[in-house]
Structure formats: C-alpha cells, structure tokens
Amino acid sequence: MDELTEPEQRILAAARKVFERDGYAGARMQHIADEAGISKASLHYYFRSKEKLFQRIFDEYITRIVPVFSAWNDDGDDWQPKVRTFMKGMMKAISESPMLLIAREFDRDPSKMEALLTARRKKPNAFAAYFERLSKAGLVRDIDPRPLIMAMQALCAYPYMNKAFLCAAMRMDPKQYNAYLDQYTDQAADIIIRAMKK
Amino acid sequence: MDELTEPEQRILAAARKVFERDGYAGARMQHIADEAGISKASLHYYFRSKEKLFQRIFDEYITRIVPVFSAWNDDGDDWQPKVRTFMKGMMKAISESPMLLIAREFDRDPSKMEALLTARRKKPNAFAAYFERLSKAGLVRDIDPRPLIMAMQALCAYPYMNKAFLCAAMRMDPKQYNAYLDQYTDQAADIIIRAMKK
C-alpha cells in the first residue's frame, strides 16, 4: 500500500540531506536532483513541487521524532536507568536527523505543524505523568516537571543544533567533537538524574 | 571614528530583524529596504551587497554574544549566585537576538567564523578555570567541566532556538510561553547548581 519505488526512495534520501543542510529557502531542486542522480524534470515528475517534497520530508521527520520525545511508560519505580535510556534514544534520533530543520522551518505554517504534532503524539505529557507518580511516591523531588522536560530536550538537541559554534568554542575539530558526544550523553543524563534525585 | 549615520543605523536594525527571522537564504533585500523605509537602490548604496550586509550583522552579533558566553571572573568562592547571574545574562542576550542565526549560518564560512570567535573572546575557558579552582578547593564536585559549559548554553539557548516546537509540545501560546520563561530561568540555574554542588 505504502510501497515506494526505488527512485522515490533515492529522491527522498537526497531531499532529506539537502533540506537538513540548507533549510527550505536555501535548498535547490537542482542539488536534490544531482544528489539523487536524476534530472530536475524527473524530480518534478515524482514530487510536483518543492513545497510538496518538503512537506513530505517534514511530515516523516515529525512522525519519527515525536514518539522518541514521548517515549515514557510507567513500568516501574527504577527511574534512573529509564532517564538514561530515554536520553540515549533522543541523542541518537537527533544525531541521525538534525532538528535544525524544525527550529527554522516550523514557523512556515505554525497551525499546520501543531496539528501534525498533535496527531503524531500518542501519549501527551507521558513524562509529566510518570514524574508526578514518582514524586507522590516520594521517589523523586517534588518540583515542576516542565524544566526537566525542557532540559532533557535541550541537553540532547543543542549539541547538534549549534555544532559549528560549539566546535569553535571548545576548540575541537568535528571528529573530536563527535567522539566527545559519546561521553557527553552519559554526563547529560547525570545532570537530569541529579536534578530529579531527592 | 566609528560613527554611524542615521540611515545606516536604521538599515542595520532592519537587516538584523530580517536576517534573524528569515536566515540568509530566506532574507530579501527588498524586505530590508521596506523595513528601513528606503529604496532597494539606496540600501545597496550604503552596503554594497547582501553578503557584505550579512557579514556586518553577523560580526556584530558575535561581538555582542561572545563576551556574555565567557563572562566569568574568579572574584570569590560564592559561586551559586554567580551561576544564577551568568545564566540570567545569557538568557537575556539570547532572547534579545535569537541565535537561530548562528546555528544555521555559522556553516557559511567556518574558517572565517572561527577566527571571528577567537578574536572576540578575551578569556577562553574562563568558566573551566574558575570551576577547576573551586573543585580543588573542595567547594564543588570534581567532575569534567565540559558538560556544564554545554548544559548552561543548552538550557539558555534551546528554549529560544526551538520556540515554535516547544509552544506546540507544551500546549502554550507564545504569550504563556514567554511568561513561563521567566520562571524557567531560575529553574534552569537550579539544575546547573545541583549538578555542581557536592
């Protein structure tokens, strides 16, 4: 039903790469065609317009990323490894498809994006619910969960969103930086765990 | 010596607004001219090209933001209020001129930007130096300072970088969101303080 032909797959991969790198305004249909190894005309044959192609990529991105951001289910009191696993998953998902895209392109049609986001999210505020239960059970501090949600996202996303700046600021080349991010994932989880611990 | 004429100031303010909102590729010289209340030709008369105008804005941005990011001097052991003040300053600077700009535009000429960054920074790793002293004095934990540097930036910048996404995710309209960010600033500082505290 949802089968994709081989050229369609190649085009989508190419589009993802170019849109993520250059943003909507900076992306060129010619570059996507080159990357996919076809002509610009063929590109338009498969996906009528730049706008439609972008919407497709963006929709798939949201579909993939939102479940990762809300991957919390209350299956026990042992919350520390859950925090670690969650943040590892978030780092991985973001590194595979930098959300630079979102930050700049989300504004293109806020109402549409909000609908997209809501539709894709099965369990809104799953973390907040889990945290509240832990808190009432006296297993974690009794604080506002919102800064924790913000912080988990921030700690995972920012290193990728502002990579060039951080490489320069920390005097690392991209290779060293990526290597450091492996250690960082655990260090970031430690920060969240400390913020939650009694 | 560095005096700016009144039209130049108006143009720079307009350019800042448009570049920050639309990015380099999305910005239109016509929009900048409209915003400044002059013709496109006059705009080119003052700043020969889009590229030159952008470089000017970007340079000023780095010049303003880097000192804020490295505003650490070791004037005592009372580090907790210093963390709070630092993060408040960072939040303010970022909110006044969103660094969305950097994340997307920094790649346009990495070598040049690196030089720009180095030149503007008076005290490299001032935080790391301060933290190391506190750590040796037994006043804070003995840990890697790098995740703390990353985290302070991340916690301050991310809420602005990904504003549209967060508004939707937390079901707040922009007004509520901005109001929340006032509380958030202190909550974010708490997270860092907890990560540092023994």
Added chain:
DNA sequence: GTCTATAACTCGATAGAC
C-alpha cells in the same frame, strides 16, 4: 543621496521529444 527602471542572473516548473 535617493529614486525609478532595468540589466543580469537564478530557480522552480513545464513542454515536448524519445
């Protein structure tokens, strides 16, 4: 200095042959 008009060019999209 400021403007209108336009040159020069880029880019998304399409026509039409194969």
Added chain:
DNA sequence: GTCTATCGAGTTATAGAC
C-alpha cells in the same frame, strides 16, 4: 519515465536621472 530545452517569476545589483 526520463531527458533537454526553455519559460516566467523573482532576486540581486547597477545605471543614470534628479
């Protein structure tokens, strides 16, 4: 389905009058 060729809109930048 795929391509070459080209159209037409939009954009940066400049020429030249005032």
